[in-house]
Amino acid sequence: MRHVDTIIIHCSATPANKMLEPAELSRMHRKRGFNGCGYHFYIRRNGEICDMRPVERVGAHCKGHNEGSIGICYEGGLDAKGSPADTRTPQQKKAMGVLVEMLKREFPIVTVAGHRDFSPDLNGNGTIEPEEWVKECPCFDVRTEM
Template sequence: MKRHVDTIIIHCSATPEGKRLEPAALVKMHRKRGFNGCGYHFYIRRTGEICDMRPVERIGAHCKGHNEGSIGICYEGGLDIKGNPKDTRTAEQKKALKYLIMTLKKEFPIKEIAGHRDFSPDLNGNGTVEPEEWIKECPCFDVKAEGY
């Protein structure tokens, strides 16, 4: 059974530059948080490898309040060596992300593609989630500005 999906939410793994986070370690981290497996549907390694983490038929566990109609994509990285937020995507990851989004758009009626931070609450009620309202920086780049 195919579920209704119209949103793609991009995440980072909050892994510092120079460090690796294996897919199995990501699953383990999510299980520790009480999820039944990885909460993301896809994980993009620094090499550009796209790992299937959760069947898209299953609701994700990646963006509280927005999992029902969305697909979660996470890229390995998102922090500089000191642990500060930074867009650490490699050229291979950028290429893989574009390819994956293009593929998903053919399969689902995607209306919105945004970063995890874009789903933070609009605290001042002006209709826009500004940087000072972000709960977290994830995915550490402006998804909408990239024009997906």
């Protein structure tokens, strides 16, 4: 088993009024040249947790941080107009909490953060601030919520 100490939360950047099936997410990642879906888990709007990539395999979800991490993606992240928004349903929030706690029991997790928290620290002050985010993903503050 590989060493994992980080969980990185993502959104699928899917508008709130659209669905993104797990098979379509995998197809999109294969089209980008990945060997299957880059995320280990995908949480549907109804709270269903889909296994997408074996945890034993390094993910393809956060460049430079895949080796020691597990990627969790939730369906959504954009409002109906296509703007970044926390569109998680109550079922997704509950499922995400359960999944993170389960993974913390299985692995020596030190960090649970959002994809945007791995943006470069452009001003070198040791903090990734909103103006430095490369993207909004996952559209909520993982560090305070998890």
